[in-house]
Amino acid sequence: MPDLSANLAGIKSPNPFWLASAPPTNSGYQVMKAFDAGWGGAVWKTLGVPVVNVSSRYGSINYKGNRMIGLNNIELITDRPLADNLREIEEVKKYFPDHAVIASLMVNTREEWHQIVKDVQNAGADGIELNFGCPHGMCERGMGSAVGQNPVALQTITSWVMEVATIPVIVKLTPNITDITEPARAAVAGGADAISLINTIQSIVGIDLDTLSPYPIVDGQSTNGGYCGPAVKPIALNMLKNCSLDPGVTVPISGIGGIETWQDAVEHILLGANNVQVCTAAMHYGFGIVREMKSGLENFMREKGFEKLDDFVGKSVEKVKTWENLNLKYKVVASIDEKKCIGCQLCYTACEDGAHQAIGLSGTDDNRVPHIIEENCVGCNLCSLVCPVEECITMVRKDDATEHKTWKERLAEGSAPTSFNDQRGGGVGHYIPEPIEALKKRK
Amino acid sequence: MAEYNKPSTIQEVDENFGQIKPNMTATMAYNESSRCLFCFDAPCVKACPTSIDIPLFIRQIYTGNITGSAKTIYDSNYFGNICGKVCPTEVLCEGSCVYTNQNEPPIEIGRLQSFSTREAIQENKQLYTTAPANGKKVAIIGAGPAGIACACELRLLGYEVHIWEAKAHASGLTIYGVAPYKITNQEALDEVEYLQKQFGFQVFYNKKAETEAHFNTLKKDYDAVFLGIGLGRTRSLGLDGENLENCVGATEFIEKFKLNPLGTFIGSRVVVIGGGNTAMDAASETARMGAEQVYLAYRRSKDSMGAYEFEYDLAKGVGVQGIFSASPVAILGKEQVEGLRFIRTEVKNGKLVNIEGSEFDIACDMVVKATGQEKQAIFVKNFGAIDTDAKGRIIVNDQFQTTDPRVFAAGDAVNGGAEVVNAAGEAKKAAKGIHKWLSNL
Ligand SMILES: Cc1cc2nc3c(=O)[nH]c(=O)nc-3n(C[C@H](O)[C@H](O)[C@H](O)COP(=O)(O)OP(=O)(O)OC[C@H]3O[C@@H](n4cnc5c(N)ncnc54)[C@H](O)[C@@H]3O)c2cc1C
Ligand SMILES: Cc1cc2nc3c(=O)[nH]c(=O)nc-3n(C[C@H](O)[C@H](O)[C@H](O)COP(=O)(O)O)c2cc1C
Ligand code: SF4
Numbered sequence: 001m002p003d004l005s006a007n008l009a010g011i012k013s014p015n016p017f018w019l020a021s022a023p024p025t026n027s028g029y030q031v032m033k034a035f036d037a038g039w040g041g042a043v044w045k046t047l048g049v050p051v052v053n054v055s056s057r058y059g060s061i062n063y064k065g066n067r068m069i070g071l072n073n074i075e076l077i078t079d080r081p082l083a084d085n086l087r088e089i090e091e092v093k094k095y096f097p098d099h100a101v102i103a104s105l106m107v108n109t110r111e112e113w114h115q116i117v118k119d120v121q122n123a124g125a126d127g128i129e130l131n132f133g134c135p136h137g138m139c140e141r142g143m144g145s146a147v148g149q150n151p152v153a154l155q156t157i158t159s160w161v162m163e164v165a166t167i168p169v170i171v172k173l174t175p176n177i178t179d180i181t182e183p184a185r186a187a188v189a190g191g192a193d194a195i196s197l198i199n200t201i202q203s204i205v206g207i208d209l210d211t212l213s214p215y216p217i218v219d220g221q222s223t224n225g226g227y228c229g230p231a232v233k234p235i236a237l238n239m240l241k242n243c244s245l246d247p248g249v250t251v252p253i254s255g256i257g258g259i260e261t262w263q264d265a266v267e268h269i270l271l272g273a274n275n276v277q278v279c280t281a282a283m284h285y286g287f288g289i290v291r292e293m294k295s296g297l298e299n300f301m302r303e304k305g306f307e308k309l310d311d312f313v314g315k316s317v318e319k320v321k322t323w324e325n326l327n328l329k330y331k332v333v334a335s336i337d338e339k340k341c342i343g344c345q346l347c348y349t350a351c352e353d354g355a356h357q358a359i360g361l362s363g364t365d366d367n368r369v370p371h372i373i374e375e376n377c378v379g380c381n382l383c384s385l386v387c388p389v390e391e392c393i394t395m396v397r398k399d400d401a402t403e404h405k406t407w408k409e410r411l412a413e414g415s416a417p418t419s420f421n422d423q424r425g426g427g428v429g430h431y432i433p434e435p436i437e438a439l440k441k442r443k
Numbered sequence: 444m445a446e447y448n449k450p451s452t453i454q455e456v457d458e459n460f461g462q463i464k465p466n467m468t469a470t471m472a473y474n475e476s477s478r479c480l481f482c483f484d485a486p487c488v489k490a491c492p493t494s495i496d497i498p499l500f501i502r503q504i505y506t507g508n509i510t511g512s513a514k515t516i517y518d519s520n521y522f523g524n525i526c527g528k529v530c531p532t533e534v535l536c537e538g539s540c541v542y543t544n545q546n547e548p549p550i551e552i553g554r555l556q557s558f559s560t561r562e563a564i565q566e567n568k569q570l571y572t573t574a575p576a577n578g579k580k581v582a583i584i585g586a587g588p589a590g591i592a593c594a595c596e597l598r599l600l601g602y603e604v605h606i607w608e609a610k611a612h613a614s615g616l617t618i619y620g621v622a623p624y625k626i627t628n629q630e631a632l633d634e635v636e637y638l639q640k641q642f643g644f645q646v647f648y649n650k651k652a653e654t655e656a657h658f659n660t661l662k663k664d665y666d667a668v669f670l671g672i673g674l675g676r677t678r679s680l681g682l683d684g685e686n687l688e689n690c691v692g693a694t695e696f697i698e699k700f701k702l703n704p705l706g707t708f709i710g711s712r713v714v715v716i717g718g719g720n721t722a723m724d725a726a727s728e729t730a731r732m733g734a735e736q737v738y739l740a741y742r743r744s745k746d747s748m749g750a751y752e753f754e755y756d757l758a759k760g761v762g763v764q765g766i767f768s769a770s771p772v773a774i775l776g777k778e779q780v781e782g783l784r785f786i787r788t789e790v791k792n793g794k795l796v797n798i799e800g801s802e803f804d805i806a807c808d809m810v811v812k813a814t815g816q817e818k819q820a821i822f823v824k825n826f827g828a829i830d831t832d833a834k835g836r837i838i839v840n841d842q843f844q845t846t847d848p849r850v851f852a853a854g855d856a857v858n859g860g861a862e863v864v865n866a867a868g869e870a871k872k873a874a875k876g877i878h879k880w881l882s883n884l
Contacts, residue, residue, distance in 0.1 A: 065478060261506040285481045291499050295515070296508040303510075390470040 002301035003308045004294065006040060006275040009168040009193040009252050011127040013040035013100040013275065016297075016309060017265065017290050020256050020277035021046050021104035021129060021172075024287070026078065028088025032095060037287035038294055041100030043196075043277060046077035046131045047085055047116065048106045048143075059205040059215030061231060070231035071280045072205040074216060074223055076137045077106050082116070086123040093124040102170065106131040106143050110160045117164050127167050130158065130192075132183070133174035133199025135226050145199070148174035151186035158190025168193040170254060173239075175232075176202050180239040185248040195243065196254035196277065198236045200226025229280035233258025237271055244272030244317045260289070262296025269309065270316035328410070329403040332379040332395040334358070334372045340392035343368030347383035347393060355382045357433060374398075376431045446762040449709075449733030456704045459731040460623040463757070464528050464554050472558040476505040478542075479550050486539040487552060493520035493868035497536060501555055513563035514570045516556055521592045522867040524564060524634045525617055527557030528626040530864050531720075533753045561630075564637045571641050574601035579881055582607070582665040583644075584652045587615020588863045589671030589854025589870040591635055594644035596874030604644040605665075609651035613639075615673055616855075617863055619698040622724045624731070628701065655825045662827075662849055667877045670826075670837065670845070670852035671870060674860055675817035680716075684774030685812075693717065693725045693813035700728060710809025711735040714783050715763075716771055717813030718748035723758045725811045730761040737763045738805065742770040742788055743795060766805075770797060774810055782806045819856055826850070834859055842876030843869060851877050 006016035018041035019025050019034055026045045034042055053075055061070035078085065092101055103120035105128060107113055117128060132154055134144030147153050154171070161169055171187035173180060175198035187195050202224050207214045214222040236257025243249045255273025259265050260281040268276045281289050306312050336347070348370045351359040358376035362369065372383075384393040410416040417424040450456040467475070479501040487497045496515050503512035516523040532538070532553040540549030563570065579602050583590045586608035594604045612618050617631045639646070652658065661668050677692025679685060689710060700707040709732040715725045718741035730737045739758060741748055745767045748755065759765075768788045775782040787801035818835025830838045830846040836859045837845055837852045844851050853873040854866035 261502075262508065263506055286483055288483070288498075289481070289502075291496070292502045292506060292508075295499075295503065295511040296506055299508050299511045388470070390468070390473060 002298055002306060004040075004297065004301075006309055008100075008254055008274045009127075009170070011041070011100050011102065011168050011194075012098070014098060015040035015294060016269065016273075016275035017293055018042060018100060018102070018254070018275060018277045019282055020279040021102075021131065022279040022283070023075070024279065024282040026080070028092050031088075031092050031101070034282070034287045034290075035092070035096045035099045038290045039099075039287060041102065041126075041275070043102040043104050043129050044085065044089065044125075046104040046106045046134070047082055047120070048077050048112075050079045050081055051076040051137075053079055054218045056216040056218065059225065060229075061205050068229060068280070068284050070203075070205065070227055071229040071283070072203050072215070072225040072227050073200070074136050074218075074225040077131070077134065082119065086119055089120065089123040089125055093126075100126045102127040102129050104129040104131050104172070105161075106134070106138065108141075108143060113157065113160045114164050117161055121166055125167060127170060127193075128161065128165060129170040129172050129196060130161060131172055131199070132157075133172050133197075135174055135176045135200055135202045136224055145174035145176050145202075148172075148183055148199070149177050151182045154183050155186040155190040158187055158192050162191035170194040170196050172199055172256075173197040174199050175235060175239055175257075180242050181246040181249060184243045184246065188249060188251055192251060194252045194254060194274075195249070196256055197239055197243065198232070198257045200228045201232055201235065203227035228257065229284075230258045230260050230264075233264055233267075237267060240268060240271045240273060241317065241320055244314055245320065259293075260284075262293045262300065265293055265297060266300055266312075267316075269313055271320075272314040272317050274309070274313055324408040324411075325406050327404050327406060329399055329405050330397075331399040332397050333374050333377040334379070334381075334383050335394050335396045336370060336372060336383075337392050337394070338369050340389050341369045342389055342392075344388060345370055346386045346388065350382050350386045355380055357431065359383060373431075378430070445730070445733055445735045447731050447733050450705070453705065456732075459733075462528075462627075463624050464557070466561065467551075467554050467558045472504050472555060475551055475555060476501045479505070480541065482541055486541060487536040487550075490535045490539040491519075492535070492862075492864045493526075493871070495519040495536075495556070497552055500559060501550065501552070504555060504559055509559050509562050510568050510570070512559035513568065516560055517563075517570055520864065520867050521595045521638055521871065522588055522617075522634065522863055523560035524557045525588075525614070525626060525631055526864045526867065527553045527555075527560065528630070529617065529621050530862060531751050531753070534751055535864070560634070564633055567637065567640065569641060571599060573598045573642060576603065577601035579603070579666045580605070580664070581667045581669060581877060582661045583669045583671060584661075585609075585615065585671035585673060585854075585856075586613035586635075586646050586648075587671050587673050587854060588617060588866040589673070589856075589873075590615070590669065591638060591644075591671075592867040592870040593669045593671060593851075593853065593874045593877075595638055595642045596871045597877065598642035598644050600874070600878050602666075602878075606644060606646040607650045607652040608646055608648050611648055613646055613648075615671075615866075616694075619701060620694060620721075620724075621863070622697075622728060623701060623704075624727075653822060653825060655827070658826050666849075666881055668850045669870075669873060669877065670850065670856060671854050671866070672819050672822060672852075673855040675819050675822075677812055678815045678817050680771065680812060680814060682771060682773055684776060684780070687774055687776045688779040689808060690774050690780050690810040691812070693721045693811050694816055696811055697721075697725060697728065700732075704732065708809070709734055710780075710807060712738075712807040713809045713811065714738045714740055714805060714807045715811040715813055716740050716783075717815075718743065718750060719813060719815070720750045720754050722811075722813035723750045723754040725813050726758045726763040727761050729809070729811065730758070730763055734809075738766050738807070739763050740766040740769055740771065740783070740785065740805075742768065743790075744768055769803075770795075772802060775804065780808055780810050783810055816860060818859075839873075842879060843873030844876055844880060848880070 004015040021043040025042045031042045059072045060068040063069045103125040132148035138144035139146040171192040252274040255268030256277040259278045265276045348359045387393040481498045500512040500515040536552045537549040583606040613635045614631045713729045713734045726739045769785040772784045787798045828847040851873045853869035
């Protein structure tokens with residue numbers, strides 16, 4: 001039985017699944033229920049001077065049959081008095097001493113920071129997370145993402161916190177920035193023990209086409225919100241990868257953003273997260289969703305022979321290179337399994353109109369199975385991505401794996417194209433139909 | 444007119460008995476699993492007699508964790524694949540799927556369940572390791588769903604388990620009774636073999652346990668005994684002509700037919716008597732074997748039939764014709780069945796009565812009596828201090844312990860005849876009951 005226990009900068013939890021600071025961690029009632037359901041830790045809903053929220057607060061993106069693949073919110077931090085939250089933190093810790101309770105904090109002045117850090121430490125929190133990420137409402141007041149977007153301010157506030165902190169401090173970053181490694185390094189410079197990312201992404205999810213008001217609608221009007229849920233995972237993974245690769249980011253990382261299944265969690269861990277945090281999935285399916293995550297992670301570790309998380313934390317980082325270091329000699333082409341093909345011809349139209357005209361049709365109605373024209377195929381994957389049948393279109397390696405040449409090497413040896421009509425461009429000699437052929441195919 | 448040609452080879456039999464819940468491909472399973480809403484306090488779980496965590500196992504399919512999915516299923520029900528195929532899901536899990544509340548097709552829970560468990564079986568995934576031997580032994584009589592499920596659970600807890608089975612194969616009526624278009628015998632046997640490999644219980648085949656002396660040795664040599672003996676033969680109707688050739692009991696006919704479909708007599712005009720699921724099965728089976736005309740005769744109205752609606756639909760779908768409110772009076776013929784005499788019935792003051800002078804005959808060359816099975820009364824009598832109720836069912840307490848404290852029982856013999864899933868679920872609880880009792884001695 002693999003060991004699922006996690007350790008982020010000294011904060012221990014029985015498994016790597018924490019609830020992110022958000023409505024699911026709004027109260028001791030919810031956190032206790034979550035721990036009972038199997039969550040390993042919880043980052044309390046951000047504490048500070050209690051706010052006043054609007055109604056309504058959320059909007060979402062549905063895709064085909066699936067609801068809420070992206071969620072947008074315009075909620076602020078906690079609207080409950082600090083004393084109530086502290087009392088509940090204390091009570092939760094009494095019942096669940098081995099689970100991680102992290103207090104998320106957001107205040108303004110140095111005095112306020114000192115005071116609230118001491119308060120949550122006294123309440124028995126296992127760690128502190130600094131919310132420098134909220135990209136709506138709070139940033140208008142100079143907090144949240146306003147800090148996360150300003151590395152100097154971020155470092156200063158972090159160092160204020162470190163003046164009084166006796167428990168590990170995590171700095172939570174905003175993705176609403178061009179280079180995530182800048183605030184990450186500032187957090188390290190300020191003395192943070194760990195970073196977490198990402199908070200939500202500024203967004204507008206849609207507009208009510210009857211009233212013309214964007215969602216979520218507050219008395220006919222709206223504001224930009226923060227976007228999260230499965231749709232944001234790729235953005236989160238990339239920022240995580242950037243931090244993992246940056247030699248200046250020397251602290252452990254808590255991965256957040258779009259985690260709904262065990263696979264999402266494993267991906268975060270493979271790109272360098274020591275644990276993961278989840279918000280939208282818990283808001284969608286309730287705390288019970290952790291059953292699937294834990295069982296899947298366990299099964300993955302067993303099948304891969306990993307005994308503990310550290311066996312694979314960051315294992316995929318070394319497989320990420322800059323583009324110029326990728327092998328230009330590697331060559332795959334698509335291959336269609338005729339027996340599996342159901343004849344939708346989506347691959348054909350995708351390649352024909354959206355790629356390289358490398359798929360042909362039989363031309364008869366009784367055979368709808370397309371075929372790959374190998375010499376035209378550039379190995380882009382598009383057809384295999386649109387194919388609705390599992391394993392019907394696969395990419396097959398065609399080079400003999402003996403040659404290796406990167407863009408960087410071609411630049412160095414002077415074999416890279418340099419002028420507009422350079423005959424060494426990749427597309428030279430590749431099949432391109434004459435424009436008029438388009439009209440000849442007209443039905 | 445017959446809907447099916449009389450098969451003359453095993454291949455043709457198989458064609459006539461195409462699976463009504465065929466195996467899903469990976470793409471189908473993925474797409475179907477993505478429809479599951481992961482309901483809170485899901486009604487499907489409540490509708491499952493073994494309370495499988497259905498939203499979890501479906502989500503595990505969705506996330507590619509097929510092994511975990513199979514484990515979730517087996518944790519609640521050792522007959523995962525069999526139940527996925529033979530359970531009346533329309534009235535259980537699938538019937539309660541919330542999608543049906545907005546007239547959308549329910550999630551195909553049964554087929555998804557078979558998808559995961561079949562993969563585990565085919566890849567021989569080791570999902571369980573048995574506890575170290577605890578030095579105690581349990582004897583089980585009957586290797587049907589009840590006996591096997593009880594054996595798995597006891598092995599998990601560290602008991603040594605020996606099973607006596609009267610027949611040549613394990614899995615009871617799943618092999619000898621369940622209609623072949625629900626599951627093939629091979630698949631049922633594969634699942635039991637898979638379980639046996641993991642749990643290591645021992646089965647003695649072709650060993651009927653029935654003498655008092657045998658029972659006494661069992662009770663002496665073992666710490667506890669579990670009875671998973673199911674039901675007995677088809678009940679006699681007490682009609683004239685019941686002993687004519689080609690007048691057969693449904694369970695006996697189905698058993699013979701399932702083991703040797705081509706060597707079993709099928710009439711060209713068949714009357715099946717009864718209104719339960721076994722009657723529907725027998726009617727469907729004779730029709731699929733190429734009988735020209737199959738009648739299903741029930742003494743009450745169509746609506747009062749005990750069979751599930753979808754089972755009747757299945758029979759109708761293969762051309763079976765219903766005769767309702769008609770009670771059999773005599774089976775006609777010299778040596779072989781030549782016809783059946785009925786009398787019409789009506790309900791008067793809540794009672795079913797015959798309408799005088801309304802007799803009519805139907806010519807036929809085969810009669811199948813699907814009018815219920817006897818209980819194993821003789822068996823139980825030989826066993827000593829085990830009480831049965833007025834209907835012949837073995838009486839047990841909430842731990843599935845009989846009135847002889849050393850003896851436990853579950854499945855058809857206790858519930859009077861239900862489904863595989865009930866037997867599997869109850870027997871698992873009975874194993875826990877045995878463990879609790881033996882641990883407290
Ligand atoms: C025709 C028919 C169709 C059915 N179709 C379905 C269906 O589609 N779906 C469904 O879920 N259920 C169906 N059922 C019901 C289902 O098969 C039973 O509920 C289930 O098999 C009961 O399991 P059991 O272990 O209690 O008994 P059984 O399956 O009857 O098993 C009892 C076992 O004990 C053995 N045995 C009995 N006495 C002795 C003895 N003295 N010594 C040694 N061994 C003995 C028998 O040989 C048998 O193997 C059907 C039943 C019938 C008759
Ligand atoms: C309604 C809502 C409220 C949130 N409130 C907070 C908050 O108070 N503090 C915080 O640090 N992050 C907050 N977040 C961001 C989440 O903690 C998390 O970073 C983000 O949702 C991405 O994770 P996910 O894709 O799993 O939802 C909130 C998110 C949502 C949806
Ligand atoms: S989830 Fe629905 S019921 Fe609950 S607070 Fe929000 S709007 Fe109200």
